Amino acid sequence: xxxxxxxxxxxxxPSVTLSLSCTVSGGSVSNGAYYWTWIRQPPGxxxxxxxxxxxxxxxxxxxxxxxxxxxxxxTSKNQFSLRVTSVTAADRAVYYCARGSGSGNYHFDLxxxxxxxxxxx
Amino acid sequence: xxELTQDPAVSVALGQTVxxxxxxxxxxxxxxxxxxxxxxxxxxxxxxxxxxxxxxxxDRFSGSTSGNTASLTISGAQAEDEADYYCSSRxxxxxxxxxxxxxxxxx
Numbered sequence: 001x002x003x004x005x006x007x008x009x010x011x012x013x014p015s016v017t018l019s020l021s022c023t024v025s026g027g028s029v030s031n032g033a034y035y036w037t038w039i040r041q042p043p044g045x046x047x048x049x050x051x052x053x054x055x056x057x058x059x060x061x062x063x064x065x066x067x068x069x070x071x072x073x074x075t076s077k078n079q080f081s082l083r084v085t086s087v088t089a090a091d092r093a094v095y096y097c098a099r100g101s102g103s104g105n106y107h108f109d110l111x112x113x114x115x116x117x118x119x120x121x
Numbered sequence: 122x123x124e125l126t127q128d129p130a131v132s133v134a135l136g137q138t139v140x141x142x143x144x145x146x147x148x149x150x151x152x153x154x155x156x157x158x159x160x161x162x163x164x165x166x167x168x169x170x171x172x173x174x175x176x177x178x179x180d181r182f183s184g185s186t187s188g189n190t191a192s193l194t195i196s197g198a199q200a201e202d203e204a205d206y207y208c209s210s211r212x213x214x215x216x217x218x219x220x221x222x223x224x225x226x227x228x
Contacts, residue, residue, distance in 0.1 A: 037217070039219075046207065046219060046220070046221045046222040047156075047158075047164065047207055047209075047219040047222070048219065049209075049216070049217040049218060049219060052217070060214075060215055060216065062216065063214075063216065096163055096164070100217075102169070102170070104151075105151050105152040105154075105169070105170055105210075105211070106154070106211055106217065107154035107166055107169035107170070107209070108154070108156070108164075108166060108209070109166050109169070109175060110166075111163040111164055111165070112163065113162075113163050114163050
């Protein structure tokens with residue numbers, strides 16, 4: 001059974017770079033049938049797609065965040081990661097990693113439990 | 122436009138049927154998927170590819186599309202269905218997008 005588990009600092013200072021990782025267990029990030037996604041949810045608000053990566057390294061990012069976010073994959077650790085530069089209070093959210101599936105039409109069939117991130121000096 | 126619009130809140134009497142809608146131009150071309158999120162929990166996939174359910178999702182959840190509107194129908198709503206519901210789809214640039222979410226209250 002494939003599971004996803006996010007990990008990260010929990011609290012970061014404004015203007016620094018936030019780094020989060022998602023460990024995939026029971027499956028491989030290199031499986032070409034899937035892509036690996038980051039999604040976030042500010043307190044009391046809806047879901048926001050951040051971006052995704054395929055095991056090949058091909059990426060796509062939310063246009064509203066492009067330039068500040070980078071998603072990478074480490075096949076040796078079976079992980080994928082998110083970096084968000086120059087964080088502000090607006091980046092405070094629960095960050096979810098999820099597995100994307102489908103062809104032409106896509107869906108997120110597996111989610112991690114989420115990791116909360118606060119931004120404060 | 123790649124935006125998806127949902128009603129912020131919907132209510133249904135216990136055991137009755139409710140439809141939650143999601144509007145957007147991209148839905149004329151691409152299917153929506155639907156997610157349920159209970160308080161403090163991660164979202165769970167309910168319906169994808171028009172009207173497919175993952176294993177373990179009750180058959181009282183169903184999906185449909187007409188024009189630019191996708192719908193999630195809950196037939197015979199249960200108390201445990203009280204949650205937030207999100208639609209999601211893609212656009213022509215292969216970006217993913219979520220609707221703003223609908224809070225379902227079961228009366």
